[in-house]
Amino acid sequence: xxxxxAIAFLLVSAGxxxxxxxxxxxxxxxxxxxxxxDILERRVEVITSGDxxxxxxxLPRPGPxxxxxxxxxxxxxEREASGRRIYDITLKYQIFYSALEAKRLDxxxxxxxxxxxxxxxPDARAPGEPDASSQLGNYTASVPALGxxxxxxxxxxxxxxxxxxxxxxxDIMRPDAVAQExxxxxxxxxxxxxxxxxxxxxxxxxxxxxxxxxARRAKRPFTQAERQIxxxxxxxxxxxxxxxxxxxxxxxxxxxxxxxxxxxxxxxFIARHERFAGLSPKLKSFFESSQLYxxxxxxxxxxxxxxxxxxxxxxxxxxxxxxxxx
Amino acid sequence: MNGPTLDRRHADDxxxxxxxxxxxxxxxxxxxxxxxxAVVGQERAIRLLTIAVFARGHVLLEGDVGxxxxxxxxxxxxxxxxxxxxxxxxxxxxxxxxxxxxxxxxEGKPRVEPGPALRHGRExxxxxxxxxxxxxxxVHSLLLRLMAERSITAFNKEHVFPxxxxxxxxxxxxxxxxxxxPAAARDRFLMEVAISTPTDENSRRELLFATRxxxxxxxxxxLADGVVDNRRxxxxxxxxxxxxxxxxxxxxxxxxxxxxxxxxxxxGVQIAxxxxxxxxxxxxxxxxxxxxxxxxxxxxWLSGRxxxxxxxxxxxxxxxxxxxxxxxxxxxxRRDDIVRSLIADVFAKVPAP
Numbered sequence: 121x122x123x124x125x126a127i128a129f130l131l132v133s134a135g136x137x138x139x140x141x142x143x144x145x146x147x148x149x150x151x152x153x154x155x156x157x158d159i160l161e162r163r164v165e166v167i168t169s170g171d172x173x174x175x176x177x178x179l180p181r182p183g184p185x186x187x188x189x190x191x192x193x194x195x196x197x198e199r200e201a202s203g204r205r206i207y208d209i210t211l212k213y214q215i216f217y218s219a220l221e222a223k224r225l226d227x228x229x230x231x232x233x234x235x236x237x238x239x240x241x242p243d244a245r246a247p248g249e250p251d252a253s254s255q256l257g258n259y260t261a262s263v264p265a266l267g268x269x270x271x272x273x274x275x276x277x278x279x280x281x282x283x284x285x286x287x288x289x290x291d292i293m294r295p296d297a298v299a300q301e302x303x304x305x306x307x308x309x310x311x312x313x314x315x316x317x318x319x320x321x322x323x324x325x326x327x328x329x330x331x332x333x334x335a336r337r338a339k340r341p342f343t344q345a346e347r348q349i350x351x352x353x354x355x356x357x358x359x360x361x362x363x364x365x366x367x368x369x370x371x372x373x374x375x376x377x378x379x380x381x382x383x384x385x386x387x388x389f390i391a392r393h394e395r396f397a398g399l400s401p402k403l404k405s406f407f408e409s410s411q412l413y414x415x416x417x418x419x420x421x422x423x424x425x426x427x428x429x430x431x432x433x434x435x436x437x438x439x440x441x442x443x444x445x446x
Numbered sequence: 447m448n449g450p451t452l453d454r455r456h457a458d459d460x461x462x463x464x465x466x467x468x469x470x471x472x473x474x475x476x477x478x479x480x481x482x483x484a485v486v487g488q489e490r491a492i493r494l495l496t497i498a499v500f501a502r503g504h505v506l507l508e509g510d511v512g513x514x515x516x517x518x519x520x521x522x523x524x525x526x527x528x529x530x531x532x533x534x535x536x537x538x539x540x541x542x543x544x545x546x547x548x549x550x551x552x553e554g555k556p557r558v559e560p561g562p563a564l565r566h567g568r569e570x571x572x573x574x575x576x577x578x579x580x581x582x583x584x585v586h587s588l589l590l591r592l593m594a595e596r597s598i599t600a601f602n603k604e605h606v607f608p609x610x611x612x613x614x615x616x617x618x619x620x621x622x623x624x625x626x627x628p629a630a631a632r633d634r635f636l637m638e639v640a641i642s643t644p645t646d647e648n649s650r651r652e653l654l655f656a657t658r659x660x661x662x663x664x665x666x667x668x669l670a671d672g673v674v675d676n677r678r679x680x681x682x683x684x685x686x687x688x689x690x691x692x693x694x695x696x697x698x699x700x701x702x703x704x705x706x707x708x709x710x711x712x713x714g715v716q717i718a719x720x721x722x723x724x725x726x727x728x729x730x731x732x733x734x735x736x737x738x739x740x741x742x743x744x745x746x747w748l749s750g751r752x753x754x755x756x757x758x759x760x761x762x763x764x765x766x767x768x769x770x771x772x773x774x775x776x777x778x779x780r781r782d783d784i785v786r787s788l789i790a791d792v793f794a795k796v797p798a799p
Contacts, residue, residue: 374797382798411753415754416691
């Protein structure tokens, strides 16, 4: 469909200089069948050799060219092939002519400027200065005008000009194309996925804060301590090391209070956990003998004052009170 | 290894007749009661000062203006007996002002006389430095030696003060024209005791309306002079240190505390809005920890025990250690709160025994 037109300028330098514009090939689109809004593309291929280069800064700039035509874009690339320099220029035009009848209009021609077309730089002469430099072997090339036939979109039916018209505009106008239905399936899937992520995060959050379904049973340090002490004594057949037993019970106190409990803290501990108030004298003697055991080195005295059996009984009492309160 | 244990319990190898710790304890309690006559509502501060006196440690008092810091120190000095000297920290005070002063006598001849630090010679028992942060760093460094070695060199001679205790105070309201004490000087104080206004109704009422509190000089003069014999305190202190037992379990506990203070993250310490891994810049010096154990032994002795228990350490940890913990600069402005929570959490987390 796209016809191409090659205009070859075989330009031989008069002075035999190696610099030359070898060819300007123009690939044109079709020349007819255009409507308002159409975009057409022209491709220009410029081949130079030697020192000659296309002066790309002088190519037309995108923007309105005439009242009916815009140059939408112009792109150019440069490549080397077999010692020649090849410029590919792509010009994109858009037509804004609202034709009442089929009409031919011309895309204006534009010149191409070169650096060292012969041996002189293009800025060596003022633009528009005629042939002052022609003796220097200065050649030029240009992209010629392109004539286009632009057609109206529909039949023109003007009431006063065509009194005997037989068709209405509505008969001519065609309905708009039915809108294409956009598929919502991906969005629905994404929504479902998000909902699933939200649910999982919610569950994780509940578990993090230990809210209802994940609320664990209140810890019972004394119950666990009692179990541990009994296990130890059973394993050691009643002769478990006294210090270990003390430590187990100490850790239970610490866990129950949320901090380290020393002998001096016993009144405060009882004030906070009133259910142990009845055991207060026993707690006191437990802490006293623990002090003796750990800090005075008088271990025998500690064990005499508060023997293992007493300690086991105290752990049992504490555990019982703990369970009773829970 | 470190500190006496059971086997060194009776290691009193001095030629003097052995001191009776029980008698001494009751006179220490007398000492406390005597001070309490002049200073009401400061039982805790008095107890801490008593511990410092019997641990032979220097004390820095810190607090608002007019809460009785000076009165308290004067009362302690009075009850302690011995020679007492005080000096006011000012911005133009130079180290030489503490050692000598010069004047023209009545015959017009220049005279050089020993200054406050030297005037009493060996007998100086309390050197009271008022508003210490108003003095320059030069003065602080002289004090550093006076505190650490209980000696100064002056007039080509070394002067030794075997019974000396340095008490200093500073108010924490103003910062203008003051010099922050260098860390090395602060580290030499056994304790930094914070003095606050008494909170209980009776103490406040008494302070306001009892006429004996209106004239401080009369009040101090009404106290018994020299309730304890300050020249025997050094020996008593060493007997206390050699008698009160620190068990291996307690040694373990103190070491754990030390680690926890220096590396709070490893002990699982958590403080709101603080990254504990970056909290501590340094501090908690070995000297500080040994002071702590020294004070803990005295505290146990005052409580009538022959062994140190974790409560003793917990009780005095803040005054002994808070000023030795150095935070990274970003947390330094919130120091008071952070150090308090740090110490509280360390004691809540480190198991004892």
